[in-house]
Amino acid sequence: MRVCFYTLGCKVNQNETGALAQLFEQNGFTVVEEKDGADVYVVNSCTVTNFGDQKSRKWLRRAKRENPGAVTVLTGCYPQAFPEEAAKIEEADVVTGSGNRHAILQDVQKVLNGEETKVVDIRPHQKGESFEEDCENINMCKVHKNGSETDA
DSSP states (O other): OOEEEEEOOOOHHHHHHHHHHHHHTHHHHHHHEEEOOOSEEEEEOOOOOHHHHHHHHHHHHHHHHHOOOOEEEEEEEHHHHHHHHHHHHOOSSEEOTTGGGGGGGHHHHHHHHHHHHHEEEOOOOTTTTHHHHHHHHHTTOOHTTTOOOOOO
């Protein structure tokens, strides 16, 4: 199986995408460039600006249009900050926030195996998560401004 990642935003997202790529590789996936075609497309979104949200939606639409049989994933700050809006994006087969990236592979497998046609799995952040310190330093971070964080 092949997986392609598209990352928007801060160094936290860049690091998270690297961790996701490693997780997928450890489970038999090959990470490829978009031009090479994939079975799974993952956009790790940023929502500091509406432009970032728009780019995430545009990339998902293109990935699904060009690869209708592929599983598309929207993760990151966009679904974390705006879960209801993100869940309605038709082109996203899996929607997860930044509060549960560890579950993405399981959610993708559910769609690949035909157990589910769409998985929406957005959980609140927990205090002390590894990204939290960096994310709190981003003044415009909507995840923190919208209160999508909970005390453990």
